[in-house]
Amino acid sequence: xxxxxxxxxxxxxxxxxxxxxxxxxxxxxxxxxxxxxxxxxxxxxxxxxxxxxxxxxxxxxxxxxxxxxxxxxxxxxxxxxxxxxxxxxxxxxxxxxxxxxxxxxxxxxxxxxxxxxxxxxxxxxxxxxxxxxxxx
Numbered sequence: 001x002x003x004x005x006x007x008x009x010x011x012x013x014x015x016x017x018x019x020x021x022x023x024x025x026x027x028x029x030x031x032x033x034x035x036x037x038x039x040x041x042x043x044x045x046x047x048x049x050x051x052x053x054x055x056x057x058x059x060x061x062x063x064x065x066x067x068x069x070x071x072x073x074x075x076x077x078x079x080x081x082x083x084x085x086x087x088x089x090x091x092x093x094x095x096x097x098x099x100x101x102x103x104x105x106x107x108x109x110x111x112x113x114x115x116x117x118x119x120x121x122x123x124x125x126x127x128x129x130x131x132x133x134x135x136x
Contacts, residue, residue: 005039007119010049082107
């Protein structure tokens with residue numbers, strides 16, 4: 001079965017790269033399934049968040065190789081949607097003052113019609129209801 005693609009959230013990649021005892025197996029299995037079903041996409045936000053796990057750019061690029069991961073720039077429309085969704089979050093009483101990266105990720109998936117592989121389903125399902133979320 002082919003899909004338009006799956007945007008993979010940084011938490012899934014960090015589970016795998018850090019061999020998280022609770023989530024590494026689940027994340028690795030879902031990532032492999034996504035790779036079998038179509039392109040797996042990352043953006044600058046995901047790349048940046050994951051980069052903190054690595055000491056060099058070269059080591060990061062080995063793990064996020066372009067033969068496995070499509071690097072897609074954030075569309076301008078995604079930045080607009082992210083800001084509006086974040087404003088709604090704050091208006092509803094959201095207290096986190098810096099979750100904007102999550103909103104960029106959700107908006108990117110929404111604008112490009114990508115599925116989203118993540119462990120943080122609640123935020124994405126609430127603020128990006130058109131996105132098909134793959135989560136525990």
